[in-house]
Amino acid sequence: QLAPLPPMTPAFLKTLNTVCQQCYRDFAPDDVELGVREHILQDLESFVKRQFTGARLRLFGSSKNGFGFKQSDLDICMVLDGQETAEGLDCISIIESLARLLRKHPGLRNILPITTAKVPIVKFYHARTGLEGDISLYNTLALHNTRLLASYAAIDLRVKMLCYVTKVFAKLCDIGDASRGSLSSYGFTLMVLFYLQQRNPPVIPVLQEIYDEEKKPEVLVDGWNVYFYDDLDKLVSPSIRQKNLESVGALWLGLLQFYTETFDFREHVISIRQSAALTTFNKQWTSKYIVIEDPFDLNHNLGAGLSRRMTNFIMKAFINGRSVFGTSVKAYPPEYTSPMEFF
Ligand code: CTP
Ligand code: MG
Missing domain, CATH: 1.10.1410.10 (Poly(a)-polymerase, middle domain)
Known part of the structure; x- marks a missing residue:
């Protein structure tokens, strides 16, 4: 009591x-900081496309749901054109080869694939901005719950x-x-x-x-x-x-x-x-x-x-x-x- x-x-x-x-x-981040996040995303997407043609990267989590901090991590989801779901994909080996590719990106450090988690991811550190981030595959429900949270934030x-x-x-x-x-x-x-x-x-x-x-x-x-x-x-x-x-x-x-x-x-x-x-x-x-x-x-x-x-x-x-x-x-x-x- x-x-x-x-x-x-x-x-x-x-x-x-x-x-x-x-x-x-x-x-709360300002519009410039939100723009920086979009810019990093674009840059990563074109880099990843060198090996994974048809790859699309999308931001979710607090970069998009309206509750982000200046230093919040970049939550990124990757999907492949023409492939609706992760069914039939070997997500673990995709994450591993994504990690090998990202190690060649000059702006990234500390590339670390984590394949034992429920949602396999590759973590990275973006040196210029000091932002951390991770890329997951077909984290589709998270894209939807991000939209739901963003709607509540906008009310x-x-x-x-x-x-x-x-x-x-x-x-x-x-x-x-x-x-x-x-x-x-x-x-x-x-x-x-x-x-x-x-x-x-x-x-x-x-x-x-x-x-x-x-x-x-x-x-x-x-x-x-x-x-x-x-x-x-x-x-x-x-x-x-x-x-x-x-x-x-x-x-x-x-x-x-x-x-x-x-x-x-x-x-x-x-x-x-x-x-x-x-x-x-x-x-x-x-x-x-x-x-x-x-x-x-x-x-x-x-x-x-x-x-x-x-x-x-x-x-x-x-x-x-x-x-x-x-x-x-x-x-x-x-x-x-x-x-x-x-x-
Ligand atoms: N998520 C989820 N289920 C969980 C944890 C996270 O679906 N158990 C999804 C949510 O869409 C969440 C996103 O993953 O918004 C990112 O999670 P996290 O980075 O932990 O939270 P953020 O909302 O991004 O907050 P922060 O600013 O602390 O990064
Ligand atoms: Mg986050």
Whole structure:
């Protein structure tokens, strides 16, 4: 049982809100940086085409989903013209020969093929920009979940801001790196989106539940339905009558409270594809405490790789966050210079 938070003064909420907004302004890449990423992609594509005629490279992940940082990695997916899926391809040997080819690229360093992972990749370091990146093959579902996240980011600026605050929080608390046993950025983004859907009134709708036809359309990719409503200009928010007007600061504190006081991790799954509650029992995912369902690949639990120890560590970070951000202390400078001071 957590001690109740003291009442918030308007001045404190205002500071909290400014800090959250500043987080977005400080860390979001500008158009020039986004252009640099496209440029690297073009350059790599023409280089890769020397050996793999018909190769196409596409950016996904945070370079495209609206939640990228200046130093976020370059997530790249390669496909071959005329080949719809990876079926019949020897992905491991393609990745290995891709690695041999990339070693000849003058602008790249530290080429490392990783063929034992669920999704085989070749990692690289782009020397001029200092960006790291990886290339995977036919990571088609990731291209679709990137589009889904980008649509949510485009609905309301507060979505973006809150995802930035959460990603900074996760990095600073050392709980946001799946390769080191914690949760991926993607997992945290799904947690934020779920909270914003569950907020009363909601900040964002459930795009996978909205459709013009009588029945939900079916767009199958790797056996999963990747349909979602993407005509955002036409989107009439279901909460239009009682639109959510909370500040980002209030929503951030609300998020920390939601995951420490309200959400029942034992019973429920974090799932952004439907508004009705989904139970861990329904999914037969009762052995884990933090359960996050991928919006398209319904067999994929983003929390599956968390140890019990790491789960506790993540929950403690949220509990500490709740008391740090929920308690107004005089020692906080009223005119801070960077959101970092607050964290
Ligand atoms: N992805 C996925 N399933 C996972 C992890 C990642 O589908 N379990 C996909 C998502 O599309 C995600 C992308 O891979 O956006 C890249 O993952 P990652 O680099 O970990 O996250 P980003 O969203 O790119 O965030 P960051 O800025 O930290 O790179
Ligand atoms: Mg990334």
